[in-house]
Structures are given as structure tokens and as C-alpha cells.
Amino acid sequence: MDGGGWDRYVADLKTPSSYGTPDVYNGWSQGIGVGFRGFAPGGLGLLVASGDGDDTYQAGDFSQGTGYFFGLGILADSGGDDHYSGARYAQGAAAHQAVGVLLDDSGDDIYHGSVAANQGAAWDASVAVLVDLAGNDRYQGGGLSQGASAMNGVGWLYDRGGNDSYQTPSGQADGGSTRYWGGRGALNLGLLMDEGGRDDYSRPDRMDGAEFRGSRVGLFLDAVSTP
Template sequence: GCGYFVIGLCLDCTGDDEYYIHGSGQGCGGVGGGIGVCASFDGKDRYTAEPFSEIFNRGDYHSEHTINGNEAQGAGFGRRGDGSDGHSWAGGLGAIVDIHGDDFYYSGNWSLGVGYWFGTGIAVDRNGDDTYKSCYFTQGSGAHFCNGILLDENGNDKHELYETAGAALGFGWDFANSLLINKNGDDVYRAKIISMGLAQIRSFAFLIDVGGNDSYYLGEGTDGLGEASYRDYYKTPSKLTPYYFYGKSFGGFIDIGGNDFYYDFKDDKQTASSLFKNNSLWFQPSKTDSTYGGNSFGVGIDVESGVIPELEIWER
């Protein structure tokens, strides 16, 4: 399910299947308007994009080259040339879609509903108790003028990050649109750094969970859970990059329904969060902070009930 300048499809109807690649597949849309789709209708499926560079070397510097940059499992990937030969190509559309079954997704960096350099990556799972295990720039994430989306509609799901464990779960960097939506079920989210509805460098990033008793584990002292990180050039335009001044950032976190738990953690020690709580509202930066404003806003809300009309589209 990979396409560069063409359309690549990997389609499966039933059965418990295992998919294994090194990279650039399982729903990867590359340059030249490429479209790549990996889709399965039924079965307990296991999707693996080899994460470790010691096995096959696609090492990514975001993880000190020990974890691979997979470009897999719903990845829209372009070629950035401004730091090398100057020849850039916009990314395509990559999607992984699984309809039924308790599924396991395992990958390194740049995976699971991720966009890069004008690409769009989408990961959709309709039913089942699913586990997502990946590392960095993953699970509804993106960088540089792109879209990264992960949508899970039912089941008790686990969104786990390992190693560098960040830039994920609704994370946008440099004019990215990033979105993680999980509907129904008791879900678990865990990240060490910069994740969970975090917008950086003029992006829009959201983590939205509707229904269920959910647990959120975020590394102590890091940005996330409905936040827009501040930069000085948001309020004072740079002569070389004035577009940052005119852009906007929004980091949003929404949890509707259930009795939810929020934890700070460091190594193996975890404590209940003093900032994020069930049935509460918070702003990051806060309205009293000197960094508030500059068209950069972060909001988190946990409520007992509510409806987001735009999410009802899938029910029709």
C-alpha cells in the first residue's frame, strides 16, 4: 500500500493477518501526488513497521538514529529540499484503514496518521480494543505544512509511546494540522514529552476523546494536554520570517464523559496532576501569563457531557 507518482493498494477482507515492512508502506503516499492505502475489513491484525535501526537502518535523528523513520501506517510524505539541493516535492496521501478486530500497530517514527512536507496521513480504526505502540512524530502528528490524523471510533484502546516518546497524540509543528480523535471506550494515553493536543510553530493540534473512563500520562514538566507553545516572534515579527508573526496557533484538548485520570510521571514514578483534572478547564499559556496572546492559544477541557457537531458526521 505505497504510491510515489501512482496509486498503491493493499486490501484484505477477512482473517487474522500480519503485515511487516521496513518502511514506506502500509499506507504511504509519497511525492508526485502518490496515494498509498492499506485496508482490512475484519480480523485481529498486526501491523509492524520495523522500529529498530540495528535490524534495518532507516535511523531518524529525532531518536539518535536508534529508531527508524518508517513513513508507514497512514503517512503522507514529501521531500524537503531547502536544506540540501533545493528540490522539494509535496507529499501525497497515505491511509491505513481497519474496520473490525482487536488490532496491534507497532512502528518507530513518522507513522500512524502522520504528515510531512505538504503530505496528508490518515489512520482509521472503526472497532476493537486496539494498541498503538510507536515512538516520535506519530499517532496524529505532522511537521511542515501538512495534515496528520488518527481516528479510532470504538474500543478500549492503548496509545503508547516508547524511547523518545513524543511529538505525538495530536501534535503539530510548523504550520501543521494534527488531530487524534478517539470515540467510546476506556482509553490510555502515555507520552514523555510534547504531546496530546500541542501546537508548536503556528500549527493546529487537537486530542479529542469522547466517552469512557480515560487515563492520561504525560512526562513531568513537558508541554502538552491542550497547549500552544510560545515563541518571541509571535508578538514581534522577524525581518527574515515575518509569516510567523501573522500566523496562528491553537492547541486543543477535549475529553467528554467518563471519570478521567491525569498523571505526571518521571521514570517509574507517577503522581496525580495538579493542573489537569476531571471536569475542569485550563488555558496554556494561562490568561495571566506574559506569553498569552500573539494569536497563540491553548485550551483544555474535561466535561461530563457534550456534543461536537463536526464529529457526528461519521454517525450519518
């Protein structure tokens, strides 16, 4: 728990990614709950930064409010113009029956995920949530990002207001494959909800004032601000 100030958190550039992705490193930090697959489930990780400082979070794979294998990971920042930078499974993400949450109360924030599964992204019967309550924010994700899920998960990105930008090659309220472990007969649920402001999306069917329900299942809702 951090009581305030302009802080920089770094968990990057040391151990190469377990996936073998060039120039990507492991993070396993900044609010991550980890279980060890095949050995021990569970784990709780919590990072709380209070105050209005402009904080920087830099990490590799599995970081910034992420849960893994029955773990619960939470990152909560109460204010400031913050910058989050992660790789794979970062910024409110979860995999393998886990829960990951990133909460940011206010500020003009930047979220950047360089590989995949960022910003409210769930995989394999998991729940992942990113909630940003105020500010003009920028979201840049890899694949399966921004309210996206696959393999029977629930992924949710909620932004309460501000003029925001959402950029990702895939996701934005979308549900992907359900064939993991042969399929469980359960759907995915991906949600992206933005309650106001003038927003920009990389997908042409996502826009201000639009509502979209996908067949896999995705729910996109952008509410128009009233004068």
C-alpha cells in the same frame, strides 16, 4: 484497506532513526503522507482497518496517521481494543505544512509514543488530530503530546467518553514556541477535549470537570458525565 480480523502491523526495528536517537527506528508507515523537503511537496497515505478486531500497530518515527511536508496521512480503525506504539511524530501528528489524522471508533485502546510529538501534535504550520469515540483508553506520550502544537500549528486530541488516562511530560492542551524561521506572527493552538468518564492526567492542573485556557494558546476541557 483491511476488512477485519485481529491484525498486527509492524514498521520498526530495521532502519535507525534519522534523528540519531538510540534504540529508536524509522517507521514511515501505517497511514503517512510524505513530501520530500526541498524537492517535492505533498503525498497521501491511508490505512483503513474495519471490523472489531483487536489490532496492534507498532512503528518508529513518522507513523500512524501522520503528515509530513504538505502531505496528508490518515489511519482509521473502526473498532476493537487496539494498541498503538510509535516513537516520534506518531498517532495523529504532522510537521511542515502537513495534516495528520488518527480516527478510532471504539474499544479500550492504548496509545504509546516513546519520544515526542504524539497523539494530536503539530509542528510548523501543520494540523494534527486524534479522535477516539468510545472506550476506556490510555494515552502515554513523549514531549509535545496530547493536543499540543509548536511553530504555528494546530494540535487536537478529542476523546468522546470513557474512563481515560493521559500521561505525558509536556503538552495536554498546550502551545509551545513560535520562533521557527524567525516567527510568522501567528500563534499555536493546542486542544485536549474529553467529554466524559473518570479521567486521570499527569498535569496537576488538568482534571475532571475542569476547563483551562492557556496564554500560548491552549484549551483544555473535560466534561463531567451526567448520571
